[in-house]
Amino acid sequence: MKLLRRPVERDRPPIPDVAGAEYSYAQVMEVMRSLELSSCASRAKLVDMETRSVRRVLAVxxxxxxxxxxxxxTWNVESRNAGVDTSFAVSRLALLPLLERPRDEVERLAEQALGPDGPDIAEALQAAIQCGLSGPSEYWISRALAWVINDEVGLFAGLLREIAVGRSRSQATQHAAKRLLKQNGHWPTTWRPPHS
Known part of the structure; x- marks a missing residue:
């Protein structure tokens, strides 16, 4: 589905698509809402409502x-409007606001809801981190950097390298990404970024 190009809002950074066109945050959210609403009305459910068990673990x-x-x-996100109708790859964007809270608080609340024998919450938290690190917003990138723990640096090394050497990020954000890579042995001491 291709979005129609509209003037980019001034208050939020544009979101590039694969072909390089830019869309505003509002345009992306509008499409997300239309997908949610259309999935309720016309698309087949991903999982049959009678055969599945949906357990709320954490309010974003x-x-x-x-x-x-x-x-x-299976982790997913239940929206206010559509329930659980979209895949986790799409719905995980709704987890970004979790990055505004301390990670240990979010882990503690999830573990309380899951109990001692519950599944590992790490997959869901890593999905939120990945969305933040790969997004165009300096704000979400900085929030996601604060959530990355040492055991996850290898998992996100590619994204962290892009942030560390990217010219479009603030110096503080670049240095935070580079620091995580260096502290965990993922930054070569002889490597230099290419000059443009």
Missing amino acids: KPDGPWLVLINGT
Whole structure:
């Protein structure tokens, strides 16, 4: 589905698509909402409502969306409007506001809801981090950098390198990414970024 090009808003950074066209945050959210609404009305459900078990684990915001566990094994996001109708690859964008809270608080709340024998919350938290690191917003990148723990640096090394050498990021953000890479042995001491 191709978005129609509209003037880019001044208050939010543009979001580039694969072909290089830029879309505003509002345009992206408008498409996300239309996908949610159309999925309710006309698309087949991803999982049959009678056969699945959906368990709310964590409220991203007080009134939703919610991080949910489907059939005790699959992470997804339940929205206020559409329920659980989109794939986790699409719906995980709704997890970004979790990055505004301390990671240990989010882990503690999720672990309380899951219990001692529950599945590992790391997959869902790593999805939120990946969305933040790969987004165009300096704000979400800096929030995601604060969430990356030493054990995850290898997992996100490619994205962290892009941020560390990228010319479009603030110096503080570049240095934070580089620091994580260096501290965990993922930054070669002889490598220099190419000059443009």
